[in-house]
Amino acid sequence: MAKAEALNQALAHWRTGEGGDAMARGTVEWLFAWYREQARFKKNAAKTRSDYRRLMDMLAVFETKAGSPPLGKRMAAKVDASVADKLYAKLRLRGERQATYAMQVCRLVWTWAVRHHRVTGVKENPFAGMGLKSTSVKGNRATSRAEYDLYRATARKMGFQSMATAAALSFECCQRVWDAFGFADSDGQEHRGIEWAGYEPGKQIALVQSKTGNNVVLPLTIAVGGELVRLYPDLEDELERTPRTASVIVVEERSGEKYKERRMSSVHRAICEKAGLPKDMTFTGFRHGGITEVGSVSADVRPISGHATLDVTRIYNKATADKAREIAVARRAHIAALGGDLSENVSEHVE
Template identity: 65%
Template sequence: MALDRLPAYVRKLRNAAGEPVYYWELPAWARPVKDEKTGAMVPAMRNGKPMLLASEKLGSDLAEVHRKAQLLNAALTDWRKGAEGASMVPGSVEWLFQWYRKQARFTSKKAKTRADYGKLMDMLAARETKKGAPPFGKRRAADVDAAAADRLYEMLRADTGPRQASYAMQVCRLVWSWATRHYKVTGVKENPFMGMGLTSTAAKGNRATSRAEYTAYRAKAVEMGFQSMATAAALCFEGCQRVSDAFGYVDPDAPDRAAIVWEGYQPGVEITLVQSKTGNPVTLPLFEEVPGEGGGVERVPLYPELEEELARSREATRSATGPIVVEERSGNRYVERRMSNVHRRICDAAGLPKDMTFTGFRHGGITEIGDAGEDDVRPVSGHKTLAVTRIYNKANAEKARRIAGARRRHIAAIGALDEARTK
């Protein structure tokens, strides 16, 4: 092998010590492009398949540089040519993955699930199971046995961690299980990914975020110029909303998906929240009436923190209609990956825990309601579909008001106790 001539798409740079380091870079035609509607960067597409490879460092060993670049360039060629590419052998693992992508068992899944499965299948197809050997995708699918599956799992555990490795094996188990049902087409008669005894799924559930963490998060988000994130956090914590409902993510399977909109908000009166899972809206009263000190009736705000963020968002966006939570840089709804990246930046800047997820805001709000003595949080959280009748809705709104009142009293009591402890 002539090592003096670099493979396609490989660049030679020098590190701080002046030593040569080589990088494989995606060609311009395969790089992510900007979506005109959302402003988000999306993968380049060929033959209905997204480009999931990324530019990467190859190191300084020329022999390794050539070997790795050859594999990456082969994968790039396969993507460019599509499932019918000349290098994709029928019956191979990569061919099986492409076959599975065309099955209703795969296409009926949600867009995010399809994307996650697709990334794992592409990662597995390009995976080297032995140094110098062809990648896993080039192996004959019917020849993959239990020993090979176990070796692949252990390699992934070492490189990507137990959670990602388990997820990858679960995807393989689904693919091979469906392939065995259609063995006359696939040639696969056994599923080597069954009975693996996978012990690592999610490490643990989402931790409930405390009010102190929630307050610190909002302050840092505003400071960093992400008012939208502070408002979304308030919708999740105060309104106990699901993350997907607070952000109204762009969903390829549901382009008309509802979002929490300004039209449903009456300052100081009520706000209507979306419940995509149940299909029902939930209207939260934003005040309760109490006897005034000088007689008469006084209105007391029930969600001052939420309304504070809503007021700042309205001032920042100058909007009276449309989705409440939109990205500052584009004015459009967030895509999930962008939200996750911004969330982590805010947490890191605020010195908040690594395990603090956005779902934790909803969990924290529901926990706070329970701590206030209310067991039934359905009128706020929308956990269960409720009959749509005038009488029931009235009772439901009144209970939501009572829940919020109990919650405010609980917050005040905890604040007074904390203050007393510092004296």
């Protein structure tokens, strides 16, 4: 307990400069503070900046040797490869992932410091060439259509029609989570959500892809033999079940307002547990699943997802409503080839 209190006090002193122990120019703690003021650091997403700050705070008060001054008090220019290796070895006792991530952050800071050595006094990067590979967790896996169907059926049975509808907007329309729910993204910017005004039943649904600002218009039907065939029946069924109580489509049943991200995550996890779905099934996985499904029938997902580009070699394909319709038709055919309407068999899996 005493050691923890001492570390907390040291961290507070480092942040505020109080206690007669203000940071000295050229020290590691000074270098961290300097780096945080650089455009190089500020351009990162809010979550990335927060993660970097947390690691820098930890490293600034970290004792590489019992009884010795914390790392933050060392002169940054005198931190050599031997110190970096010892630091990594000691951090590994707390976990491989944290140790590797800390070394990666230090490498970024020292790389930038070397570039500006006249200001920082740092001429070598002791964290370069350590041969460490990223140990970050796996990305969001794509949710399958069978999982998507089971999720929606379970959400409805639990009284969360809003979650079933949001899942449909993400999976069928390939839209990002913050667009479906209208809450803040990773940079802290709040989005308006998908609005009822853009939905014309049996005709089309129009959205604005927030990250790129691109307009996305999805045709909902196509004429076949003089009859209209629905291209997104699951999406329209969920929208038909959803009460229109606000300008945005997805609102929480409990409050009548847009979801907060934490509340959404809590409800999502409860639905997955009730349905017996995998623990690693994230809400972002619905969008990935939809894009994966589109990718199986078309090389260009932009008419659905709203992406600005495919990649540097395929930037000249124009996204059009006709292309979106073609993709939707092929997608329905793909679903049929996999076994018809998969949602027909979902109810038997829900208690």
